[in-house]
Amino acid sequence: MRSPRLLNRGASLPILSALALALGLAGAAQAGTGQPSPWQLGFQGSVTEVMDFVTTFHNWLLVLITAITLFVLALLVYVIVRFNEKRNPTPSRTTHHVGLEVAWTIVPVLILVAIAIPSFQLLRKQLVTPAADLTIKATGHAWYWSYEYPADQNGGFSFESNMLADDARQKAIAAGRPATEVPRLLAVDNEVVVPVNKVVRVQVTAADVLHAFAVPSFGIKVDAVPGRLNETWFKAEREGLYFGQCSELCGQNHAFMPIAVRVVSEERYAAWLAEAKTRYARIDDAPRAVAAR
């Protein structure tokens, strides 16, 4: 009952902004980490510093835009109510007000500065790759991803990663795999495996058309362009399975080329690496085969 009165005062802005922020945060808290969840409102949960920053920045912008929108709405309502023809039959002929003009120039500039500073900080964090512990190359194909682990870091193999079809998913679930490990349209046959708390540099390119490599919980998204090598990085701080999707409309099966990254302990990574080297195609086999022809 007090709220309508509050609405007529400046005090309503912080309250409503806080409400919007709470809603946004609640959405983020509900959201799955590594994969989307039903009725999700906010971003997926974060497991990297970059995604933490993205989430905080997003919430800050939500507060700002809510305050600005409510302020403009309040002005409009005030003008409509106070200065309509009935209540204000002889309008003022004022056209200039120095104080007001200075204010509506300075205030927006300050708002833009308040947006620009964290924006540039975030850009820098995303674009400047720290010293990498591990490099992986991801190549987009129509319509799947392939990955290379370079030989000079104990890899030297490459593999393809295709989406699990529904029958394969059902079989996996029947065999005892939890359903969250094989979500529909996201689960793949061969996952990318990386160690936890290590800086992973991902070099991204494409073999045919434009694709984009994106994993929401890491806060990364970078174009995969044929003939060009793009780069992004992440340092996952929690073990788990994190899904992403091709994020550049690339053709008929664009929606069916998911990305799955499994973050594991250092020991499990070493074990996987040893096994992967025997299971997957060696990269250095390819030039030799060409030379033999």
Ligand SMILES: [Cu+2]
């Ligand atoms: Cu694609």
